Amino acid sequence: MSDHRFDRRFLSFGLGFPWAVALCFAVLALLFRSAVPDPLGIHWDGEHADLTLSFPVFVLLSALCIGTLGSICGVLAGLRLSRRWLRRLLMGLAVSLSLLPASFAAALLIGQRGHSTAEDGAADSVVFALGSGAALALGVIMIFVYQPLPQWTDRDDRALAAEQAALAGEGELSYWLSARSSTFVMLAMLVFLLGGLLLILSPWWSLLLLILVLFLAVNLFARVSIDIDGASREAGRVSRLLRVRIAGLLPVLSFRLSELSTLESASIGLWEEGGPGLRMHAGQAQFVVRDGAALRLDFGTSGSLLLGVPDQQRAMDLLENLRRSRQKPQEEADS
Template sequence: MKTTRLALAAGAVPLTALGGAWALQGAWSARLPEVVAVHWGTSGPDRSSTLSTLTGVTLGIGAALTLVTLVAVLASRARGSAVPRSAVGFTAGMAALPAGVLVGSMYAALDTTSWREAGSAWSAVVWALGLSVVAGAIAALVAGRTERRASPEPRDLPSAGLQPGERATWIGGGTNYPMTFGGLAVACGYGLLQVSLPDFDVMPFALVVLVVVLAMAATCRVRVRVDADGVALSLGLFGFPHRTLTFDEIASADTEQMTMWSAGGYGLRRGVGYTAFKVRAGEALAVTLTSGHVVKATVDHADRAAGLVNDLVAARQSA
């Protein structure tokens, strides 16, 4: 049932918008010139296209976007991921945007004989964005509430075997080495290019390279410390963002396997019911809070960290 709703939201809603634009083009054909304005400058329309070309291009792009959206949504659903209704609404709205562009251009050209007589750009923009927003809102409504993922089968939680009176700390982390050295390689490559080609005007790319290197540095490593105070997590070489979970808010801890696509990518990821400090695929520490929210971190030997968290939670409850 949920899959049908998602398919309707991601596929049928944008297709309806595209079909509506197509029908409107047929209904207005007698009132439209053969060539319509497609771009406006400060002094009015400055670029044009034949109506048939504009119709073909916009509806073609819209159909392609709809297909991509539909496949992505159904694939996420098939993988068991929660598909947020906001994401469905946004992507369906984007897929319907070309239909809005077509309707906007046609509306501006209504009852004119030349594309230069086209009306205000604002009416075209309002039609384009308006149709997109309405389609997105309808898709979000059709998609319905976001389903939380079903809880895994209950099993014994890991333990580090901490005895009463013992103190312990677990300090560890996970590193994405390709990302770490990739940032370095990008910086070195750019430096070499700049030195070897002094006439080559590559300085404008320095900012892009800097952003790439900083992004890689900020997400190449995650560090976790578990001790009597709680669980401290930090991301990247700069240790930011960081978060400390106290045992007042921790219910339990376990491990899980994350794939490259889990949580939608690398870095600090937020989704329905979880926050992930993710730098690689593979084993991850998953700390469940009393609120039901799960905080994940892709660290090596996560079972030992989870075991210590559970032992410290149990010790606190028995005290």
């Protein structure tokens, strides 16, 4: 086991705790040796013990069960896994699975103490209930107390590279653009009220209205992203694209940032620009769904784009990113 794969400090606890519980149980069980029958009953069919074990075998199997179940989860919790919540859950299970078998074995011992044969005894339900409750409680406490150190992973490398690329104007950027919530509320009211009236005439009219409203609602939100074109990456050169996807799935607009010539922020009125949703006419495209901030982008021969943004701050961030993207090719050409 290498230090790279395992956290030795927590691995020691994950292995040591279950076997410490097993050792403590074995020692305490020996103190009850003279007070319990031999063989010990494990399962009863009515008043008859149909499964029994000799005392040494019972103690040995109980200790092995306690140590094995707990240490399996303890070893997994000691692994340097990238998901901290999973390590915490496994450590909590290691504690609980160590104490639960010990509680059951202790219930069998206490329930048969003072009896001459296994036929007269039974598992003590109170002992088992108290022990199992404590086992579960301590397991939950361990989940919150156990704080494995964050591990640097490939995901962190990718996140760092994305942040560095964003600072250089080369990173990927995305945001959701949607109409105001009141718009969707009005569409829902239209379906319920008008759809209810049309239902009196024909269910097909109501179904047609529902389809039309759903189509309209889907066109009122989209995902805008700036990312790297996969084809250009394979060809050995990096070309970044501005894409607009209706409902986050259907691509409707795509522009190369290398063709961006001018850009400016603007404050628009929704109905002054022709209404919400996607509009395309004579090389000019727009996607706006609410009044407020927007960007006017000119891509030369590829056309122009009027693009809505959620708020003014997002507009400034996007504007700065696009400006850096436009300046970088110019600086490379000058050099």
